[in-house]
Amino acid sequence: MTVLMPKTALLFIVVQTFGYSISLLLTSGVNYAYYILLGFIIAWVVISWFPGYPSTRFFQIIYDAVRGVVDPILGPLNRRIPPLQIGGFALSLAPIIAIFGLSIGRTLLLIIINQFIRPVTG
DSSP: OOOOOOHHHHHHHHHHHTTOOHHHHHHHHHHHHHHHHHHHHHHHHHHHTSOSOOSSHHHHHHHHHHHHHHHHHHHHHHHHSOOEEETTEEEOOHHHHHHHHHHHHHHHHHHHIIIIIHHHHO
């Protein structure tokens, strides 16, 4: 007689066998995702200081990659929140709000992992 296990239970056993803690893996994943997105937002802020499309192919690839990651996050914010007019230039508040939102989301996910997942998985 064979016993069939759900795939998630099998994954849990395999991960625990190799000495990894699921809560530690989730915590690390949340932290990595946060810092990667934070880096892309900061790169977009720096890129936005230089008007125009980059002239070299290398910088075009970087520009397109950063824009592809950041536009789904900052695009809706830019459409809803008008830029702050200071003197002769405008300051977009979207990156600041996105960073605060990412920080709050990261904190909430870490609380959920530490309070609910870590006691169950160890």
